[in-house]
Amino acid sequence: MAKLKDYKTKRNFNETPEPKPKLSNRQASESIFVIQKHSASHLHYDLRLELNGVLKSWAIPKGPSLNPADKRLAIMVEDHPFDYRNFEGIIPKGNYGAGAVIIWDEGVYSAIGAKDKKESEKMISKGLEKGHLKLAFYGNKIKGEFALIKTHTSDKEDRAWLFIKKSDEFSSEDDVTSLNRSIRTKRSIEDVFSSET
Numbered sequence: 001m002a003k004l005k006d007y008k009t010k011r012n013f014n015e016t017p018e019p020k021p022k023l024s025n026r027q028a029s030e031s032i033f034v035i036q037k038h039s040a041s042h043l044h045y046d047l048r049l050e051l052n053g054v055l056k057s058w059a060i061p062k063g064p065s066l067n068p069a070d071k072r073l074a075i076m077v078e079d080h081p082f083d084y085r086n087f088e089g090i091i092p093k094g095n096y097g098a099g100a101v102i103i104w105d106e107g108v109y110s111a112i113g114a115k116d117k118k119e120s121e122k123m124i125s126k127g128l129e130k131g132h133l134k135l136a137f138y139g140n141k142i143k144g145e146f147a148l149i150k151t152h153t154s155d156k157e158d159r160a161w162l163f164i165k166k167s168d169e170f171s172s173e174d175d176v177t178s179l180n181r182s183i184r185t186k187r188s189i190e191d192v193f194s195s196e197t
């Protein structure tokens with residue numbers, strides 16, 4: 001399938017340890033999400049949502065916020081393979097996205113109001129077309145309801161979205177990005193750099 005074509009085109013798999021472009025046919029009752037902290041030429045956080053065998057992906061320069069007053073720019077990027085959820089490490093110099101990656105948060109998510117995974121996927125596919133997603137996250141750092149809303153800016157490719165917390169029992173003015181370690185290995189970006197270079 002052509003779905004992961006952009007992912008494949010941007011990378012040289014003889015050089016990068018990132019997962020190969022492979023579609024997932026995983027059957028599970030819930031959809032997963034992952035947020036990777038990625039220290040590339042510019043530090044950002046990559047929000048990835050499992051949908052139809054791939055991870056729909058957005059790069060969030062400032063990272064997510066639990067404060068409903070914050071509207072965090074989220075730039076839609078190429079679909080990533082499902083296996084990318086497990087990637088933590090170094091993308092070598094000279095490669096696309098060169099730098100360190102940690103698995104900053106992960107968990108399951110769904111469309112708000114969906115009664116099962118099938119309905120959630122349908123609502124998310126529709127929301128992607130419409131440019132408006134209403135999502136509930138069940139992560140370690142990121143919890144509760146969020147909106148992901150497409151904006152119409154000067155960006156010619158129209159990839160700009162906003163990631164906004166809804167007010168609920170999980171909203172907070174504390175800076176969630178001050179929690180700076182991998183949810184899997186407890187390593188910081190700096191730890192990954194020093195251990196693998």
Ligand code: MN
Nearest residue numbers: 038046059097
């Ligand atoms: Mn990235």
